[in-house]
Amino acid sequence: MSRAPRTDASPEGPNPSTSSSAPPLDSAFTWHSESSEPAPARLSPVNDRLSADTALKRVRRGEFLLYSGDFHNAKQLLGALSRRLPRPAKARSPLEAFRAERRARQLEHETLSRIVVSLDRDYRLGLARAPDTSLACHQVWGASTTDTTVVPLKQLLGMLGAAEWRRKGLAVPGLTGLLHPHYGVYLPTRTDYVELLNSVTEVKGKRVFDIGTGTGVLSFILLQRGAASVQATDCDSRAVACSQENAERLGLGKRFQVAEADLFPKGTADLVVCNPPWIPEPPKNRVDRAVFDEDSQFLRRFLEGLSASLAPGGVGLLLLSDLAVLLGLRPPGWLEAEFERCGLSVQWARSTPARHSKAKDASDPLHMARSRERTTLYCLKPVSP
Ligand SMILES: C[S@@+](CC[C@H](N)C(=O)[O-])C[C@H]1O[C@@H](n2cnc3c(N)ncnc32)[C@H](O)[C@@H]1O
Numbered sequence: 299m300s301r302a303p304r305t306d307a308s309p310e311g312p313n314p315s316t317s318s319s320a321p322p323l324d325s326a327f328t329w330h331s332e333s334s335e336p337a338p339a340r341l342s343p344v345n346d347r348l349s350a351d352t353a354l355k356r357v358r359r360g361e362f363l364l365y366s367g368d369f370h371n372a373k374q375l376l377g378a379l380s381r382r383l384p385r386p387a388k389a390r391s392p393l394e395a396f397r398a399e400r401r402a403r404q405l406e407h408e409t410l411s412r413i414v415v416s417l418d419r420d421y422r423l424g425l426a427r428a429p430d431t432s433l434a435c436h437q438v439w440g441a442s443t444t445d446t447t448v449v450p451l452k453q454l455l456g457m458l459g460a461a462e463w464r465r466k467g468l469a470v471p472g473l474t475g476l477l478h479p480h481y482g483v484y485l486p487t488r489t490d491y492v493e494l495l496n497s498v499t500e501v502k503g504k505r506v507f508d509i510g511t512g513t514g515v516l517s518f519i520l521l522q523r524g525a526a527s528v529q530a531t532d533c534d535s536r537a538v539a540c541s542q543e544n545a546e547r548l549g550l551g552k553r554f555q556v557a558e559a560d561l562f563p564k565g566t567a568d569l570v571v572c573n574p575p576w577i578p579e580p581p582k583n584r585v586d587r588a589v590f591d592e593d594s595q596f597l598r599r600f601l602e603g604l605s606a607s608l609a610p611g612g613v614g615l616l617l618l619s620d621l622a623v624l625l626g627l628r629p630p631g632w633l634e635a636e637f638e639r640c641g642l643s644v645q646w647a648r649s650t651p652a653r654h655s656k657a658k659d660a661s662d663p664l665h666m667a668r669s670r671e672r673t674t675l676y677c678l679k680p681v682s683p
Contacts, residue, residue, distance in 0.1 A: 327446040330439060331411065332453055332482070333583040338362035341414065341448065346371045350378035357412040365415050365451060369428040372451055376410050383409060392667040393626035399664060404582060411450040419445050423454070434461035438481045457481050472496040472519045475548045480540035484512040484588035490650050491573055491617045492519065494675040497648060498615060501525050504568040507607060509561055509600060512588065514541030514554065516571050521550045529567070531559040534587065561599060566609040572600055573617040578627050594628070601640040605680040613645060614678040619652065624667035642678045649674040 329337035342356065346367035353363060353375060365372045383406055386398035417423055419442050421435035434457045435447070460481035467476030471489050479485050486492055495516055502524035508517040511530035521528055532538055538558045545554035557563060562570075575581075575591040582590075591597055597618075604614045622628040637644060652671035662668060 326444065327416065327448045328442065328444045330447060330449045330453070332585060333407070333411070335408075335411065338414070338448075348375070350375060350382060353413070354379055354382050354409070357409055362412050362414055364448070365413055365425070367425060369423070369425040372413070372415070372425060373455065376413060376452060376455075379409055379413070380406055391626065392624060392664065395664055395666070396625045396627070400579070407452075407582075410452045413451050414448050415451050415454060417442075417447040417449065421447060429458060431458065434458050434481075437461060437464065470515055470519075473515065474522055477513055477515055477518075478544055478547060479513050480536055480543075482534070482536045482585055483540045484537070486513060486515045488652070488673075490653050490673045491619075491675070492516070494617060494648055494650055494673060495519060495571070495615070497675070498677075501569070505529075505609070507531075507563055507567040507570040509570065509572040510537075510574055510588075510596075511541045511556060512537050512573075514544050514556065516573060517541070517554055518545065518548055518550055520569070520571065521553055522548075525553075525569070527553045528555070529563040529565075530554065530556040531561065531563055532556065533558065533560055534584065561596075562603050562607045566607055566612065568609050568612045569615060570604060570607050570612070571615040571617075574600060576619045576622060577625075578622055598636065601636050601642060601678075604678060605641060608680065612679075614642070614676075616676045616678060617673060618676065619671055619673045621652075621667060621671045624670055625664070637676075637678065641681045643681050645677040645679050647674050647676045 340362065341364040342361045344353070344363045344365055344367075348363070356363060357379070365375070383402070386395070386402045389395035389398055415423055415425065417431060417435060421432045421439075421442060423429075423431045431454060435454075438457055439447075460479070463485070464478050464480060467478050468485070468487075470477050470486055471493055472495070477486070492515065496519065501520055504520075504525045506517065506520050506525045506528040508514070508520075508528050508530040511517055511532050514530060517528040517530050530541060532541070535558050538556050541554070541556050542551075545551045545556075574596050575587065575589050577590050578592065578594040578597075579590050580592040581587045600616075608614065618633070623630055623632070649672045652668065652673060659665060659668075
């Protein structure tokens with residue numbers, strides 16, 4: 299979040315439906331963006347009369363377009379801009395396809411993030427036919443301290459979608475009760491890795507560490523299956539708040555502790571479970587840190603520190619997809635060499651094919667790799683006591 303001044307530019311045209319709700323253009327505003335992009339120094343008011351072609355030209359010139367008009371038209375504008383962006387060229391290898399796809403997603407993010415909207419002190423959106431945005435914004439940002447907040451429309455739409463998940467709840471195989479995920483926290487919609495954890499039999503009475511807990515889903519499954527306690531960590535405060543709230547909702551609050559921390563809590567545990575970010579590439583924003591692990595630093599440090607966090611007889615449970623190998627981002631055998639370097643042996647391993655929707659989508663540019671993807675649960679123990 300940052301504060302920014304705002305200056306005017308010529309509006310695209312009159313817009314009687316929203317002119318009264320538009321905030322004064324010379325006032326300061328609070329700026330929210332998930333990426334590290336600084337607050338815009340200048341906002342250009344636009345409305346429904348703006349065509350997608352003109353919007354694209356202006357965005358490419360570096361303008362931030364402050365939309366006032368109809369909410370559904372604004373959403374359509376995002377779609378139209380997205381369709382005008384160049385598609386990645388045909389790739390000769392999975393790695394080339396991956397890199398081209400990532401560049402295309404980044405360009406799409408940068409382009410669409412320049413269509414912004416303003417919210418009032420209660421986070422209400424003054425566009426015609428706009429939904430109630432107040433609750434979703436309070437959930438993510440807390441109370442507002444300024445009269446005006448400016449946010450990319452794309453991000454606001456993501457927050458509205460997340461608020462709906464949070465309200466409805468998500469059923470997860472093996473979990474009794476629903477999970478209520480928060481915005482910006484990794485959503486366990488892939489069921490393959492959760493089902494692998496469900497196959498672990500020796501859980502009763504165990505003291506567990508859950509490293510990178512996210513929503514807390516793995517902790518809750520283990521606690522419901524009889525684990526004595528969980529100490530969880532996550533580097534993101536949103537995951538900490540989310541897992542804490544869900545533990546309370548599920549009646550597991552007394553046996554679940556979570557801290558905002560890097561990797562391991564202090565002390566030792568009988569079971570150390572971890573579903574790390576699995577793509578060894580730099581994250582581009584805060585949400586990316588759930589998936590992208592630059593230079594495999596998280597994974598290397600997890601494996602290096604695992605033995606010291608295990609009580610005598612304890613084991614580590616590592617859940618990992620092989621997509622990085624299939625994409626050519628890690629050489630085959632890299633993981634096994636890391637186990638050896640860190641003095642760990644594999645007690646057993648169970649694999650399952652990826653069952654998420656992208657694995658079956660033949661039009662996905664990464665289909666070749668994703669259709670072969672497997673997720674494995676490695677049970678690890680120190681080679682010597
Ligand atoms: C793939 S998500 C897994 C979330 C959850 N355990 C699950 O299985 O659904 C990885 C999680 O690791 C967290 N994370 C990333 N780097 C971390 C670090 N250095 N220390 C602790 N947590 C980290 C992310 O914020 C994210 O919540």
